[in-house]
Amino acid sequence: MGVPESDLMPPIKRSWKNDLNFYFASASYWIGQIVYSLFLIGIILSIGRMIFMAILAYLQTRQEKRLLANFKGIPDGLTVSVIVPAYNEEVNAVRTIESLLQQDYKYLNIVFVDDGSKDSTFETVKKAFEGNPKVKVLTKPNGGKASALNFGIAKTDAEFVVCIDADTQLKTDAVTQLMNTFYLQGKPKEVGAVAGNVKVGNEINMITKWQSIEYITSQNFDRRAFSLLNCITVVPGAIGCFRRKAILEAGGFTTDTLAEDCDLTMRLHKEGYIIENCNEAISYTEAPETIGQFLKQRFRWSFGILQSFWKHRDAIFRKRYKNFGRIALPNIMLYQILLPFLAPLADLLLVVSLILSGLGLIVADPVHIIAYYLIFSLVDIAGAALAFAFEKEDFKKLIWMIPQRLVYRQLMYYILFKSINKAVKGEIQGWGVLKRTGNVTTN
Numbered sequence: 001m002g003v004p005e006s007d008l009m010p011p012i013k014r015s016w017k018n019d020l021n022f023y024f025a026s027a028s029y030w031i032g033q034i035v036y037s038l039f040l041i042g043i044i045l046s047i048g049r050m051i052f053m054a055i056l057a058y059l060q061t062r063q064e065k066r067l068l069a070n071f072k073g074i075p076d077g078l079t080v081s082v083i084v085p086a087y088n089e090e091v092n093a094v095r096t097i098e099s100l101l102q103q104d105y106k107y108l109n110i111v112f113v114d115d116g117s118k119d120s121t122f123e124t125v126k127k128a129f130e131g132n133p134k135v136k137v138l139t140k141p142n143g144g145k146a147s148a149l150n151f152g153i154a155k156t157d158a159e160f161v162v163c164i165d166a167d168t169q170l171k172t173d174a175v176t177q178l179m180n181t182f183y184l185q186g187k188p189k190e191v192g193a194v195a196g197n198v199k200v201g202n203e204i205n206m207i208t209k210w211q212s213i214e215y216i217t218s219q220n221f222d223r224r225a226f227s228l229l230n231c232i233t234v235v236p237g238a239i240g241c242f243r244r245k246a247i248l249e250a251g252g253f254t255t256d257t258l259a260e261d262c263d264l265t266m267r268l269h270k271e272g273y274i275i276e277n278c279n280e281a282i283s284y285t286e287a288p289e290t291i292g293q294f295l296k297q298r299f300r301w302s303f304g305i306l307q308s309f310w311k312h313r314d315a316i317f318r319k320r321y322k323n324f325g326r327i328a329l330p331n332i333m334l335y336q337i338l339l340p341f342l343a344p345l346a347d348l349l350l351v352v353s354l355i356l357s358g359l360g361l362i363v364a365d366p367v368h369i370i371a372y373y374l375i376f377s378l379v380d381i382a383g384a385a386l387a388f389a390f391e392k393e394d395f396k397k398l399i400w401m402i403p404q405r406l407v408y409r410q411l412m413y414y415i416l417f418k419s420i421n422k423a424v425k426g427e428i429q430g431w432g433v434l435k436r437t438g439n440v441t442t443n
Helices: 016-069 093-100 121-129 145-154 174-182 206-229 244-250 260-270 291-311 319-358 366-391 395-425
Strands: 080-086 108-115 135-140 160-163 191-200 240-243 274-285
Touching (some): 016 319, 080 145, 121 135, 145 160, 145 260, 160 174, 174 274, 206 395, 260 274, 260 291, 260 319
Protein backbone atom coordinates (compact mmCIF):
# COMPACT_ATOMS: atom_id res chain seq x y z
CA MET A 1 0.00 0.00 0.00
CA GLY A 2 3.02 2.25 0.34
CA VAL A 3 1.90 3.33 3.81
CA PRO A 4 4.37 3.29 6.74
CA GLU A 5 3.69 0.78 9.44
CA SER A 6 3.54 3.60 11.99
CA ASP A 7 0.46 4.93 10.15
CA LEU A 8 -1.26 1.52 9.98
CA MET A 9 -0.49 0.61 13.59
CA PRO A 10 -0.02 3.89 15.44
CA PRO A 11 1.34 3.46 19.00
CA ILE A 12 -1.28 3.60 21.73
CA LYS A 13 -0.66 5.78 24.70
CA ARG A 14 -0.03 3.66 27.82
CA SER A 15 -2.66 3.99 30.53
CA TRP A 16 -3.84 1.88 33.43
CA LYS A 17 -7.08 1.15 31.57
CA ASN A 18 -5.24 -0.20 28.54
CA ASP A 19 -2.89 -2.22 30.73
CA LEU A 20 -5.81 -3.65 32.68
CA ASN A 21 -7.58 -4.57 29.47
CA PHE A 22 -4.43 -6.29 28.18
CA TYR A 23 -3.96 -8.32 31.37
CA PHE A 24 -7.63 -9.23 31.45
CA ALA A 25 -7.54 -10.40 27.82
CA SER A 26 -4.37 -12.40 28.48
CA ALA A 27 -5.87 -13.98 31.60
CA SER A 28 -9.02 -14.93 29.69
CA TYR A 29 -6.92 -16.60 26.99
CA TRP A 30 -4.80 -18.56 29.44
CA ILE A 31 -7.79 -19.66 31.51
CA GLY A 32 -9.26 -21.17 28.36
CA GLN A 33 -5.98 -22.86 27.48
CA ILE A 34 -5.56 -24.24 31.01
CA VAL A 35 -9.10 -25.66 31.05
CA TYR A 36 -8.53 -27.29 27.68
CA SER A 37 -5.13 -28.68 28.68
CA LEU A 38 -6.31 -30.07 32.03
CA PHE A 39 -9.24 -31.86 30.48
CA LEU A 40 -7.09 -33.18 27.63
CA ILE A 41 -4.41 -34.46 30.03
CA GLY A 42 -7.04 -35.93 32.35
CA ILE A 43 -8.84 -37.68 29.50
CA ILE A 44 -5.62 -39.12 28.02
CA LEU A 45 -4.33 -40.35 31.39
CA SER A 46 -7.71 -41.77 32.42
CA ILE A 47 -8.28 -43.59 29.12
CA GLY A 48 -4.71 -44.88 29.09
CA ARG A 49 -4.98 -46.21 32.62
CA MET A 50 -8.40 -47.73 31.99
CA ILE A 51 -7.16 -49.65 28.93
CA PHE A 52 -3.99 -50.74 30.72
CA MET A 53 -5.89 -51.96 33.80
CA ALA A 54 -8.54 -53.72 31.71
CA ILE A 55 -5.86 -55.64 29.79
CA LEU A 56 -4.11 -56.60 33.03
CA ALA A 57 -7.39 -57.69 34.64
CA TYR A 58 -8.28 -59.79 31.59
CA LEU A 59 -4.87 -61.47 31.51
CA GLN A 60 -5.01 -62.07 35.27
CA THR A 61 -8.42 -63.72 34.93
CA ARG A 62 -7.13 -66.01 32.17
CA GLN A 63 -4.04 -66.89 34.19
CA GLU A 64 -6.18 -67.65 37.24
CA LYS A 65 -8.43 -69.99 35.25
CA ARG A 66 -5.40 -71.78 33.83
CA LEU A 67 -3.83 -72.24 37.27
CA LEU A 68 -7.10 -73.44 38.78
CA ALA A 69 -7.43 -76.03 36.01
CA ASN A 70 -4.11 -77.55 37.13
CA PHE A 71 -4.66 -77.04 40.85
CA LYS A 72 -3.71 -80.09 42.93
CA GLY A 73 -4.99 -78.84 46.28
CA ILE A 74 -3.14 -77.62 49.39
CA PRO A 75 -1.08 -79.71 51.82
CA ASP A 76 -3.19 -81.25 54.58
CA GLY A 77 -2.96 -79.89 58.10
CA LEU A 78 -2.04 -76.25 57.42
CA THR A 79 -3.23 -74.24 60.42
CA VAL A 80 -4.86 -70.83 60.17
CA SER A 81 -5.57 -68.32 62.93
CA VAL A 82 -8.04 -65.52 62.27
CA ILE A 83 -6.89 -62.42 64.17
CA VAL A 84 -9.74 -60.06 65.07
CA PRO A 85 -8.59 -56.76 66.63
CA ALA A 86 -11.39 -54.76 68.22
CA TYR A 87 -11.93 -51.44 69.93
CA ASN A 88 -15.46 -50.56 71.10
CA GLU A 89 -17.02 -53.20 68.85
CA GLU A 90 -19.70 -54.60 71.16
CA VAL A 91 -22.29 -54.14 68.39
CA ASN A 92 -20.52 -56.39 65.87
CA ALA A 93 -17.98 -58.57 67.69
CA VAL A 94 -20.11 -61.57 68.66
CA ARG A 95 -21.79 -61.78 65.25
CA THR A 96 -18.39 -61.58 63.52
CA ILE A 97 -16.96 -64.48 65.52
CA GLU A 98 -20.12 -66.53 64.99
CA SER A 99 -19.73 -66.06 61.22
CA LEU A 100 -16.07 -67.10 61.45
CA LEU A 101 -17.06 -70.33 63.19
CA GLN A 102 -19.13 -71.14 60.08
CA GLN A 103 -16.01 -71.21 57.88
CA ASP A 104 -15.57 -74.52 56.05
CA TYR A 105 -11.78 -74.59 56.52
CA LYS A 106 -10.94 -77.44 58.87
CA TYR A 107 -7.78 -76.32 60.69
CA LEU A 108 -8.94 -72.91 61.86
CA ASN A 109 -9.04 -71.07 65.17
CA ILE A 110 -9.91 -67.52 66.17
CA VAL A 111 -7.86 -65.07 68.22
CA PHE A 112 -9.97 -62.12 69.35
CA VAL A 113 -7.97 -59.17 70.73
CA ASP A 114 -9.77 -56.45 72.64
CA ASP A 115 -7.61 -53.33 72.41
CA GLY A 116 -8.61 -51.72 75.71
CA SER A 117 -12.21 -50.99 74.70
CA LYS A 118 -14.19 -48.53 76.82
CA ASP A 119 -17.45 -50.39 76.26
CA SER A 120 -18.31 -54.01 77.11
CA THR A 121 -16.66 -55.57 74.04
CA PHE A 122 -14.31 -57.87 75.97
CA GLU A 123 -16.89 -58.99 78.57
CA THR A 124 -19.55 -59.65 75.92
CA VAL A 125 -17.27 -61.74 73.70
CA LYS A 126 -15.68 -63.63 76.59
CA LYS A 127 -19.10 -64.59 77.96
CA ALA A 128 -20.43 -65.63 74.54
CA PHE A 129 -17.53 -67.96 73.67
CA GLU A 130 -16.23 -69.12 77.03
CA GLY A 131 -15.26 -72.77 76.79
CA ASN A 132 -15.13 -72.82 72.99
CA PRO A 133 -11.76 -74.41 72.09
CA LYS A 134 -11.66 -72.67 68.71
CA VAL A 135 -11.93 -69.14 70.16
CA LYS A 136 -9.25 -67.41 72.21
CA VAL A 137 -10.44 -64.12 73.74
CA LEU A 138 -7.68 -61.73 74.87
CA THR A 139 -7.48 -58.15 76.07
CA LYS A 140 -4.67 -55.60 76.30
CA PRO A 141 -4.20 -51.89 77.05
CA ASN A 142 -5.20 -49.63 74.18
CA GLY A 143 -2.39 -49.23 71.66
CA GLY A 144 -4.04 -49.10 68.26
CA LYS A 145 -4.96 -51.64 65.62
CA ALA A 146 -1.37 -52.49 64.64
CA SER A 147 -0.39 -53.34 68.21
CA ALA A 148 -3.54 -55.46 68.63
CA LEU A 149 -2.72 -57.42 65.48
CA ASN A 150 0.87 -58.00 66.61
CA PHE A 151 -0.40 -59.11 70.02
CA GLY A 152 -2.72 -61.64 68.42
CA ILE A 153 -0.07 -62.95 66.04
CA ALA A 154 2.29 -63.46 68.99
CA LYS A 155 -0.36 -65.59 70.71
CA THR A 156 -0.61 -68.16 67.93
CA ASP A 157 1.78 -70.59 66.28
CA ALA A 158 -0.38 -71.13 63.19
CA GLU A 159 1.43 -71.16 59.86
CA PHE A 160 -0.99 -68.66 58.37
CA VAL A 161 -2.95 -65.77 59.84
CA VAL A 162 -6.04 -64.10 58.42
CA CYS A 163 -6.50 -60.52 59.62
CA ILE A 164 -9.97 -59.02 59.51
CA ASP A 165 -11.87 -56.12 61.06
CA ALA A 166 -14.33 -56.72 63.88
CA ASP A 167 -17.22 -55.44 61.73
CA THR A 168 -16.51 -57.88 58.88
CA GLN A 169 -18.63 -60.83 57.79
CA LEU A 170 -16.99 -63.52 55.63
CA LYS A 171 -18.55 -65.89 53.14
CA THR A 172 -18.29 -69.45 54.46
CA ASP A 173 -15.58 -70.48 51.97
CA ALA A 174 -13.48 -67.28 52.24
CA VAL A 175 -10.60 -68.77 54.26
CA THR A 176 -10.48 -71.88 52.04
CA GLN A 177 -10.29 -69.66 48.93
CA LEU A 178 -7.48 -67.62 50.46
CA MET A 179 -5.49 -70.73 51.34
CA ASN A 180 -5.97 -72.23 47.87
CA THR A 181 -4.43 -69.10 46.33
CA PHE A 182 -1.20 -69.63 48.25
CA TYR A 183 -0.70 -72.97 46.51
CA LEU A 184 -1.79 -72.37 42.93
CA GLN A 185 0.80 -73.82 40.57
CA GLY A 186 3.28 -71.75 38.61
CA LYS A 187 4.38 -69.21 41.19
CA PRO A 188 8.09 -68.41 40.75
CA LYS A 189 8.53 -67.33 44.39
CA GLU A 190 6.82 -67.87 47.70
CA VAL A 191 3.49 -66.08 48.18
CA GLY A 192 3.67 -63.95 51.32
CA ALA A 193 0.12 -62.61 51.43
CA VAL A 194 -3.22 -62.85 49.67
CA ALA A 195 -5.72 -59.99 49.48
CA GLY A 196 -9.40 -60.83 49.65
CA ASN A 197 -12.36 -59.20 47.92
CA VAL A 198 -14.05 -56.55 50.09
CA LYS A 199 -17.65 -55.53 49.45
CA VAL A 200 -19.93 -53.12 51.26
CA GLY A 201 -22.43 -55.05 53.35
CA ASN A 202 -24.69 -52.19 54.42
CA GLU A 203 -25.96 -50.47 51.27
CA ILE A 204 -28.75 -48.66 53.08
CA ASN A 205 -28.39 -45.07 51.84
CA MET A 206 -26.71 -43.00 49.14
CA ILE A 207 -23.34 -42.58 50.88
CA THR A 208 -22.96 -46.35 51.38
CA LYS A 209 -24.03 -47.02 47.77
CA TRP A 210 -21.35 -44.61 46.57
CA GLN A 211 -18.76 -46.44 48.65
CA SER A 212 -19.93 -49.76 47.23
CA ILE A 213 -19.28 -48.45 43.71
CA GLU A 214 -15.83 -47.23 44.76
CA TYR A 215 -14.91 -50.60 46.27
CA ILE A 216 -15.87 -52.36 43.03
CA THR A 217 -14.47 -49.88 40.52
CA SER A 218 -11.31 -48.81 42.26
CA GLN A 219 -10.02 -50.97 45.09
CA ASN A 220 -11.03 -54.47 43.97
CA PHE A 221 -10.49 -53.86 40.25
CA ASP A 222 -7.04 -52.38 40.84
CA ARG A 223 -5.95 -55.33 42.98
CA ARG A 224 -7.20 -57.76 40.34
CA ALA A 225 -5.12 -56.02 37.66
CA PHE A 226 -1.99 -55.39 39.72
CA SER A 227 -1.80 -58.97 40.99
CA LEU A 228 -0.62 -59.98 37.52
CA LEU A 229 2.43 -57.72 37.92
CA ASN A 230 2.93 -58.47 41.62
CA CYS A 231 2.52 -54.85 42.63
CA ILE A 232 -0.54 -54.81 44.89
CA THR A 233 0.10 -52.12 47.50
CA VAL A 234 -2.63 -52.93 50.05
CA VAL A 235 -3.77 -56.23 51.49
CA PRO A 236 -6.99 -54.83 53.00
CA GLY A 237 -7.61 -54.88 56.72
CA ALA A 238 -11.11 -56.24 56.11
CA ILE A 239 -9.75 -59.53 54.74
CA GLY A 240 -6.16 -60.55 54.12
CA CYS A 241 -4.22 -63.76 54.68
CA PHE A 242 -0.50 -63.77 55.51
CA ARG A 243 2.20 -66.37 55.84
CA ARG A 244 3.09 -65.87 59.50
CA LYS A 245 6.83 -66.12 58.94
CA ALA A 246 6.59 -63.44 56.23
CA ILE A 247 4.98 -61.02 58.69
CA LEU A 248 7.73 -61.69 61.23
CA GLU A 249 10.48 -61.27 58.63
CA ALA A 250 9.00 -57.92 57.57
CA GLY A 251 8.87 -56.71 61.18
CA GLY A 252 5.15 -57.11 61.86
CA PHE A 253 2.54 -54.38 61.75
CA THR A 254 3.97 -50.96 62.59
CA THR A 255 2.42 -47.99 64.37
CA ASP A 256 4.20 -45.18 62.51
CA THR A 257 1.49 -44.87 59.84
CA LEU A 258 -2.32 -44.89 59.85
CA ALA A 259 -2.33 -47.48 57.06
CA GLU A 260 -0.64 -50.42 58.78
CA ASP A 261 -1.99 -52.82 56.12
CA CYS A 262 -0.51 -50.74 53.28
CA ASP A 263 2.82 -50.33 55.06
CA LEU A 264 3.16 -54.07 55.76
CA THR A 265 2.27 -54.94 52.15
CA MET A 266 4.99 -52.62 50.89
CA ARG A 267 7.55 -54.12 53.27
CA LEU A 268 6.63 -57.63 52.09
CA HIS A 269 7.38 -56.51 48.54
CA LYS A 270 10.78 -55.29 49.68
CA GLU A 271 11.40 -58.70 51.28
CA GLY A 272 10.82 -60.29 47.87
CA TYR A 273 7.46 -61.96 48.54
CA ILE A 274 4.63 -62.30 46.05
CA ILE A 275 1.39 -60.54 46.99
CA GLU A 276 -1.60 -62.29 45.44
CA ASN A 277 -5.28 -61.47 45.06
CA CYS A 278 -8.26 -63.79 45.54
CA ASN A 279 -11.53 -62.53 44.07
CA GLU A 280 -13.51 -65.48 45.44
CA ALA A 281 -12.57 -64.79 49.08
CA ILE A 282 -15.37 -62.34 49.81
CA SER A 283 -15.91 -60.28 52.93
CA TYR A 284 -18.67 -57.79 53.69
CA THR A 285 -17.64 -54.73 55.66
CA GLU A 286 -19.60 -51.99 57.38
CA ALA A 287 -19.10 -48.76 55.47
CA PRO A 288 -19.66 -45.42 57.26
CA GLU A 289 -23.32 -44.45 57.02
CA THR A 290 -22.99 -40.68 57.56
CA ILE A 291 -20.92 -37.99 55.83
CA GLY A 292 -19.09 -37.22 59.07
CA GLN A 293 -18.07 -40.83 59.68
CA PHE A 294 -17.12 -41.23 56.02
CA LEU A 295 -14.85 -38.18 56.08
CA LYS A 296 -13.20 -39.41 59.26
CA GLN A 297 -12.47 -42.87 57.82
CA ARG A 298 -11.30 -41.71 54.40
CA PHE A 299 -9.06 -39.00 55.80
CA ARG A 300 -7.38 -41.66 57.91
CA TRP A 301 -6.91 -43.86 54.83
CA SER A 302 -5.67 -41.02 52.63
CA PHE A 303 -3.25 -39.75 55.25
CA GLY A 304 -2.02 -43.30 55.92
CA ILE A 305 -1.34 -43.95 52.23
CA LEU A 306 0.61 -40.69 52.00
CA GLN A 307 2.64 -41.76 55.02
CA SER A 308 3.33 -45.20 53.54
CA PHE A 309 4.26 -43.75 50.16
CA TRP A 310 6.71 -41.32 51.77
CA LYS A 311 8.12 -44.03 54.03
CA HIS A 312 8.92 -46.26 51.03
CA ARG A 313 9.83 -43.54 48.50
CA ASP A 314 13.34 -44.99 48.30
CA ALA A 315 11.93 -47.88 46.25
CA ILE A 316 10.67 -45.72 43.35
CA PHE A 317 12.20 -46.87 40.05
CA ARG A 318 14.70 -49.07 41.90
CA LYS A 319 15.46 -52.15 39.80
CA ARG A 320 15.72 -54.47 42.80
CA TYR A 321 12.08 -53.79 43.76
CA LYS A 322 10.78 -54.59 40.26
CA ASN A 323 7.16 -53.66 39.53
CA PHE A 324 6.54 -52.43 43.06
CA GLY A 325 9.05 -49.62 42.45
CA ARG A 326 8.45 -49.23 38.70
CA ILE A 327 4.62 -49.29 38.62
CA ALA A 328 2.93 -49.42 42.04
CA LEU A 329 4.56 -46.40 43.70
CA PRO A 330 4.46 -44.17 40.57
CA ASN A 331 0.78 -45.14 40.21
CA ILE A 332 0.12 -43.84 43.73
CA MET A 333 1.97 -40.62 42.98
CA LEU A 334 0.23 -39.97 39.66
CA TYR A 335 -3.29 -41.32 40.14
CA GLN A 336 -3.84 -41.03 43.88
CA ILE A 337 -2.02 -37.77 44.60
CA LEU A 338 -1.22 -35.57 41.58
CA LEU A 339 -4.19 -36.19 39.26
CA PRO A 340 -6.83 -36.02 42.04
CA PHE A 341 -5.07 -32.88 43.29
CA LEU A 342 -5.47 -31.23 39.86
CA ALA A 343 -8.99 -32.52 39.18
CA PRO A 344 -10.85 -29.98 41.36
CA LEU A 345 -8.94 -27.19 39.59
CA ALA A 346 -10.36 -28.44 36.30
CA ASP A 347 -13.86 -28.51 37.80
CA LEU A 348 -13.45 -24.97 39.14
CA LEU A 349 -12.10 -23.62 35.87
CA LEU A 350 -14.96 -25.30 34.02
CA VAL A 351 -17.53 -23.39 36.09
CA VAL A 352 -15.61 -20.10 35.84
CA SER A 353 -15.18 -20.48 32.08
CA LEU A 354 -18.87 -21.17 31.54
CA ILE A 355 -19.83 -18.12 33.62
CA LEU A 356 -17.35 -15.79 31.90
CA SER A 357 -18.29 -17.14 28.48
CA GLY A 358 -21.98 -16.62 29.22
CA LEU A 359 -21.26 -13.01 30.23
CA GLY A 360 -19.25 -12.48 27.06
CA LEU A 361 -16.07 -11.71 29.01
CA ILE A 362 -14.02 -14.43 27.34
CA VAL A 363 -14.15 -15.94 23.87
CA ALA A 364 -14.92 -19.63 24.43
CA ASP A 365 -17.50 -22.04 23.11
CA PRO A 366 -19.55 -23.39 26.07
CA VAL A 367 -20.56 -26.39 23.95
CA HIS A 368 -16.93 -27.46 23.57
CA ILE A 369 -16.23 -26.94 27.29
CA ILE A 370 -19.25 -29.03 28.29
CA ALA A 371 -18.36 -31.66 25.68
CA TYR A 372 -14.90 -32.14 27.18
CA TYR A 373 -16.41 -32.45 30.65
CA LEU A 374 -18.91 -35.05 29.42
CA ILE A 375 -16.14 -37.05 27.77
CA PHE A 376 -14.19 -36.91 31.03
CA SER A 377 -17.27 -38.23 32.88
CA LEU A 378 -18.02 -40.93 30.30
CA VAL A 379 -14.47 -42.26 30.64
CA ASP A 380 -15.13 -42.72 34.37
CA ILE A 381 -18.42 -44.51 33.71
CA ALA A 382 -16.85 -46.74 31.05
CA GLY A 383 -14.09 -47.72 33.46
CA ALA A 384 -16.67 -48.45 36.15
CA ALA A 385 -18.68 -50.60 33.74
CA LEU A 386 -15.56 -52.65 32.98
CA ALA A 387 -14.95 -53.22 36.68
CA PHE A 388 -18.59 -54.22 37.18
CA ALA A 389 -18.28 -56.73 34.33
CA PHE A 390 -15.24 -58.39 35.92
CA GLU A 391 -16.96 -58.48 39.33
CA LYS A 392 -20.27 -59.68 37.82
CA GLU A 393 -22.10 -56.88 39.59
CA ASP A 394 -25.50 -55.40 38.74
CA PHE A 395 -25.02 -52.61 36.16
CA LYS A 396 -28.06 -50.81 37.56
CA LYS A 397 -25.82 -49.59 40.37
CA LEU A 398 -23.98 -47.37 37.89
CA ILE A 399 -26.89 -44.91 37.92
CA TRP A 400 -25.62 -43.80 41.34
CA MET A 401 -22.45 -42.52 39.64
CA ILE A 402 -24.33 -39.43 38.41
CA PRO A 403 -24.95 -37.92 41.85
CA GLN A 404 -21.68 -39.48 43.03
CA ARG A 405 -19.70 -37.36 40.56
CA LEU A 406 -21.39 -34.18 41.73
CA VAL A 407 -20.96 -34.73 45.48
CA TYR A 408 -18.66 -37.68 46.28
CA ARG A 409 -15.78 -36.35 44.19
CA GLN A 410 -15.87 -33.04 46.02
CA LEU A 411 -15.72 -34.86 49.36
CA MET A 412 -12.68 -36.83 48.17
CA TYR A 413 -11.01 -33.58 47.04
CA TYR A 414 -11.52 -32.14 50.50
CA ILE A 415 -10.04 -35.26 52.10
CA LEU A 416 -7.00 -35.22 49.80
CA PHE A 417 -6.32 -31.52 50.35
CA LYS A 418 -6.66 -31.94 54.10
CA SER A 419 -4.30 -34.95 54.08
CA ILE A 420 -1.64 -33.19 52.02
CA ASN A 421 -1.95 -30.05 54.16
CA LYS A 422 -1.40 -32.04 57.35
CA ALA A 423 1.47 -33.97 55.77
CA VAL A 424 3.22 -30.78 54.62
CA LYS A 425 2.77 -29.20 58.06
CA GLY A 426 4.07 -32.40 59.70
CA GLU A 427 1.05 -32.80 61.94
CA ILE A 428 0.22 -36.08 63.66
CA GLN A 429 -3.17 -37.65 63.07
CA GLY A 430 -4.84 -40.18 65.37
CA TRP A 431 -6.99 -43.16 64.42
CA GLY A 432 -10.27 -41.82 65.74
CA VAL A 433 -13.33 -43.96 66.49
CA LEU A 434 -16.07 -44.93 64.03
CA LYS A 435 -19.60 -45.50 65.28
CA ARG A 436 -20.86 -48.99 64.39
CA THR A 437 -24.47 -49.86 63.56
CA GLY A 438 -24.32 -53.61 62.92
CA ASN A 439 -26.16 -53.31 59.58
CA VAL A 440 -23.84 -55.61 57.62
CA THR A 441 -25.51 -58.42 55.68
CA THR A 442 -23.95 -61.00 53.36
CA ASN A 443 -25.63 -61.26 49.99
